[in-house]
Amino acid sequence: MAGTRILTGGCACGQLTFETHGEPKRVGLCHCMTCRKISGAAFNAFVIYPVEQVTITGETKGWSATPDSERCFCPVCGSQVFDRDVRASDPKVDTTFGINPMLSSSGGASSDADPEGHVSENRDHFSLARPAGSARCASDEIEIKLGAFDDPNLFTPTYEAWTKRREHWLCTPDLKSFPENRGEVA
Numbered sequence: 001m002a003g004t005r006i007l008t009g010g011c012a013c014g015q016l017t018f019e020t021h022g023e024p025k026r027v028g029l030c031h032c033m034t035c036r037k038i039s040g041a042a043f044n045a046f047v048i049y050p051v052e053q054v055t056i057t058g059e060t061k062g063w064s065a066t067p068d069s070e071r072c073f074c075p076v077c078g079s080q081v082f083d084r085d086v087r088a089s090d091p092k093v094d095t096t097f098g099i100n101p102m103l104s105s106s107g108g109a110s111s112d113a114d115p116e117g118h119v120s121e122n123r124d125h126f127s128l129a130r131p132a133g134s135a136r137c138a139s140d141e142i143e144i145k146l147g148a149f150d151d152p153n154l155f156t157p158t159y160e161a162w163t164k165r166r167e168h169w170l171c172t173p174d175l176k177s178f179p180e181n182r183g184e185v186a
């Protein structure tokens with residue numbers, strides 16, 4: 001809450017930009033197959049903010065590996081910029097955030113049965129702490145790609161998920177590790 005740090009970032013071509021206000025909730029890495037495939041990189045480094053602390057400007061396209069999240073990228077240059085939870089919300093991408101959208105209930109339970117497949121591996125980037133039985137409550141979190149910020153060395157990850165997919169040459173000794181999805185991280 002203290003000093004409001006304002007940070008900026010965006011896609012490679014500059015069409016899609018964002019501004020973050022204040023501190024993130026957590027910073028992590030994910031080695032899951034979905035993150036690998038969609039980025040073409042060995043892992044995904046991301047910064048999780050409350051959605052109301054982030055403003056997005058520009059056109060986005062999204063792809064959903066699961067019904068509850070959408071990975072948003074710039075339609076011009078293809079850069080991945082952010083992921084958002086679309087559980088029980090309108091799947092259309094708004095061009096601005098900053099106000100929690102009114103969510104309609106749907107509550108369809110997804111069945112991602114394949115634990116080894118791409119589909120089920122991206123479901124735990126957002127908060128697990130969702131009120132039980134609250135189908136209309138999408139996560140209030142948004143995941144910004146760490147590499148999309150305008151400056152390096154703004155964040156230090158504290159945990160990593162899906163380490164069972166981690167490249168053997170990667171050395172991340174100080175991170176709290178989860179073999180698959182993240183448990184609760186404070």
Ligand SMILES: [Zn+2]
Nearest residue numbers: 011013074077
């Ligand atoms: Zn772009």
Ligand SMILES: [Zn+2]
Nearest residue numbers: 030032035122
């Ligand atoms: Zn992942």
